Amino acid sequence: MNKKSKKHEAVTDNIFADLGLEQSDELLARAKLLHEVGSLIKASSLSQKDVAQKLGITQPKVSMLVSGRLSAFSTETLLHYLSILGCDVQIKVKKPRTIVEIFGHKGCIAVC
Numbered sequence: 001m002n003k004k005s006k007k008h009e010a011v012t013d014n015i016f017a018d019l020g021l022e023q024s025d026e027l028l029a030r031a032k033l034l035h036e037v038g039s040l041i042k043a044s045s046l047s048q049k050d051v052a053q054k055l056g057i058t059q060p061k062v063s064m065l066v067s068g069r070l071s072a073f074s075t076e077t078l079l080h081y082l083s084i085l086g087c088d089v090q091i092k093v094k095k096p097r098t099i100v101e102i103f104g105h106k107g108c109i110a111v112c
Contacts, residue, residue: 025109031070032111033078038066040085055084 016024016031041051041062048062055062064072065081082089096102 026075027070029109029111030073030075030078031068033075033082034065034068034070034073036087036111037078037081037085038068040082040087041066044085055081 012018014024014028016027021027041048044051046054048059048066052059052062061072079089094107096104
């Protein structure tokens with residue numbers, strides 16, 4: 001098999017982890033947020049120009065949101081857009097139960 005025809009097999013529910021990417025939990029969470037933003041924009045039936053005005057961004061940025069350009073948006077920005085789009089966004093932090101658990105294992109970031 002040559003380098004161009006590398007095959008990957010999904011072994012988890014996180015494609016970013018399957019690809020061996022660092023910060024895979026964060027990437028998956030951001031991808032889910034981006035999907036929600038894009039879906040809401042499409043469901044609004046507004047033009048990209050109108051959406052851009054409401055979000056305070058340019059029409060090309062709206063195009064990137066709708067087409068799923070993950071690298072163009074931070075988690076914070078996507079959360080801000082969800083708020084403008086009328087979503088209630090909640091963040092829940094579950095602390096370690098004991099001092100021993102602090103730095104004892106890596107937590108996770110998830111969008112439900």
